[in-house]
Amino acid sequence: MGTSLTPEFWERFALLLIAATAVTFVLAALFDALALRRQLRHTHRPPIEPVAPPRAPHRPRNGNHRTSVHG
Template structure:
């Protein structure tokens, strides 16, 4: 017993597909913006609480390490 898909099915399917794609794009944009804002705030709070890093001065050592055989 085979059934064929009607034009009404394809119309509803295409409308629902377009709505699903639109909602996915909108929600992705919203959550990306919220995540970026949250990340920026967390980095901003963290940088105020710690002292800036001071690079460790490198000591130049021209001496060679002895090799024992």
């Protein structure tokens, strides 16, 4: 039950092999570029520092003055 592989088979096989190799190289380059971009983005970010809430301005008080209830 031996079947011979025809020249048409080898032509299609070669074309599909070249196409698959090209797609593999293109996808590998794309994923490498995306990984490099992601890595560079994370390394160049400044460290996150906690921000203190703004403080109310200081008003000097007299010792004999009481704070108003109305504002």
